Structures are given as C-alpha cells and as structure tokens.
Amino acid sequence: MILDVQGVTKVFPGPGKSKKIANDNITFTINEGEIFGLLGQNGAGKTTLVNQILGLLTPDRGDIQLLGKSVLQSPTLARSICSVQPQSQVPLGFLTPKQAVSLIGKMRAGKKYDPKRLDMLFEALDMGEWENKEGQKLSGGARRLAAFCMAVIVPGKLVILDEPTNDVDPVRRRYLWQVIRDLTNDGTSVILVTHNVVEAERAVDRVAIINEGKILTQGTPTEVKGSVSNQMRLELSLAKELKEIDIPNWALSTHQNGSRLFISMDPSEVPAAIEWAKVQVDKGQCIDYSLSPSTIEDAYIELTSKKEVVSS
Numbered sequence: 001m002i003l004d005v006q007g008v009t010k011v012f013p014g015p016g017k018s019k020k021i022a023n024d025n026i027t028f029t030i031n032e033g034e035i036f037g038l039l040g041q042n043g044a045g046k047t048t049l050v051n052q053i054l055g056l057l058t059p060d061r062g063d064i065q066l067l068g069k070s071v072l073q074s075p076t077l078a079r080s081i082c083s084v085q086p087q088s089q090v091p092l093g094f095l096t097p098k099q100a101v102s103l104i105g106k107m108r109a110g111k112k113y114d115p116k117r118l119d120m121l122f123e124a125l126d127m128g129e130w131e132n133k134e135g136q137k138l139s140g141g142a143r144r145l146a147a148f149c150m151a152v153i154v155p156g157k158l159v160i161l162d163e164p165t166n167d168v169d170p171v172r173r174r175y176l177w178q179v180i181r182d183l184t185n186d187g188t189s190v191i192l193v194t195h196n197v198v199e200a201e202r203a204v205d206r207v208a209i210i211n212e213g214k215i216l217t218q219g220t221p222t223e224v225k226g227s228v229s230n231q232m233r234l235e236l237s238l239a240k241e242l243k244e245i246d247i248p249n250w251a252l253s254t255h256q257n258g259s260r261l262f263i264s265m266d267p268s269e270v271p272a273a274i275e276w277a278k279v280q281v282d283k284g285q286c287i288d289y290s291l292s293p294s295t296i297e298d299a300y301i302e303l304t305s306k307k308e309v310v311s312s
C-alpha cells in the first residue's frame, strides 16, 4: 500500500465564531500502480486533503501514512515520495518548457537525470511546437502540459495531479491519459483530483466522491455507479427561450444544468423516451437529444443532490 488515510478531519475557522469542516473523517487507501480519482465540486475539500497528504497542513484528527510512515511524524516525507502538478498554472516566465522540465529533472534526479525521458514525454504529448518557446508566450493548455511534464519527469512513488487536463485540447488529452496510465506500469500510483467525472470514469481504477468534506462513496467506477448502473439516461439540449418542460412519468430522476436536461429511466422505457424526445424536438422545446447508459456523472449527481452518506 502506498497511501493510507485514516479518519482525517480538518477544521478551519470560518467567519465570526463559525467553523468550516473542510475534511470530515476521511478514510481511504491507495495501492501501488493504481489510479485513484478524487471527485468533488468546488469547495468539497479536495485541496485540503491533498495538502495534508503533502505535509503542508496538519490534520486535526486522523493519520496519513505514506509507504507505512506517518506524514504527521515526518512532514518532509512527502517530498521524497510524491510529485505534484498543482491546479494553478505553474509560472514558467522566460523559461521554455524544455528548460523548465529539464531543470526540475536535474534537481530531482541529480546525476541520474536521463534527458531521454524528457524527449519521450514531449513526443508522447506532441509538444514539439512549444518545447523551445518562452513559457509566458504559451497557451494555457501548453503550459498545463509543461506543468504535467515537470511533475512526472522524475515521478515519485505517488503522483498527484490536480485537474491535469484543464485547457488541454481533446487530442492531447488522450495522449495525456496514455502517459498517466504508462506511469502506473512501473508501480507508480496516481491521485487524480478533478471535477470532470466523465473523464475520470475512463481513466481511474478506483474513485472516491467527496462532498462537503465527506467521502460519500468509493470503489471502482462500476461499484460507484451502484444504483444507477442499470439505468439509461436521456440528455436534452433545451431551447434557449424554454421556461418549463413537462417531465414524463417514466422518468426516475431528472437534473438540469443550464440548458442541459438529464432524465434517467429504466432500459425498458427507451422506446417511449425516444418517442417523447422526438416530440419535444418537433415542438421546438429542445434542439437535440442523446441516449446513453448512465455514467458515473449520474451517480455523482444523485449522491451529491441527496447530500447523505451512502458508504465509506
């Protein structure tokens, strides 16, 4: 086991005399070679948790062990075991991605630094057009990829990636997921912090959904899908001017996000759902629709809207 988080609680002072429980009795473990997703909305408590794993914050209760040693007793432990890509952009200034990544590589590995790994990473992520450009002149996506390479040029046993695909184009996202998966082949473990549940579903071995400081559920994507795993979902793009839409009685649950309406149903209702969706398009109520098996996003919405503990 690479990481063992047991009952971690972190409370911050809030406005006045109030308190903010950022992490509430969080427990999970990560095995060698595993990609573990930490999913949660803004303010769920993900960064607070990561900062405690890195020894940058001390838990009020609980313990965190890296490779069997407590981070609390040895706050500098994380430096030798973890590498991190932070959520915020890394300022490259006048450095080119190549200079920045090789600098980090030499700092971490010293004489053992192998420049061939940089070439391999840049090639795998198709970074040729940016590698010798000044960092401050690069797009957000290019800088994000450079920051990823800085984190993994000499990867620790645990690599923590906070929203690594933000601003990255869809083609390079795919390359990035492949590089992340390749990292695990030699036993490196990865924590992927994200709000992008759909992407996470494809990439992770196990996942925990965190909401208001608590882990609501954790397991493989299939386990986490749980109750929704046998459902289908209809997604509608509603017409802009639409105020209300009558929800059909076969709907098991609905969720609206801006102009996107999601309706879950039993698979036996698929013909009725298609018929109903066509009528909505004909009436101009919606622009288009799609039907798919329920995803981890549906489970996430169901869990976080109930705001109750399902398992831990």
Ligand SMILES: Nc1ncnc2c1ncn2[C@@H]1O[C@H](COP(=O)(O)OP(=O)(O)OP(=O)(O)O)[C@@H](O)[C@H]1O
Binding pocket: 012, 013, 014, 020, 021, 022, 040, 041, 042, 043, 044, 045, 046, 047, 048, 049, 087
């Ligand atoms: N130093 C602090 N002092 C007071 N409150 C804090 C502090 N750091 C975090 N919080 C609060 O704790 C809660 C969890 O914050 P955290 O940054 O861990 O969430 P997050 O899941 O990482 O969010 P995001 O996805 O937006 O980065 C939030 O309500 C936040 O306002």
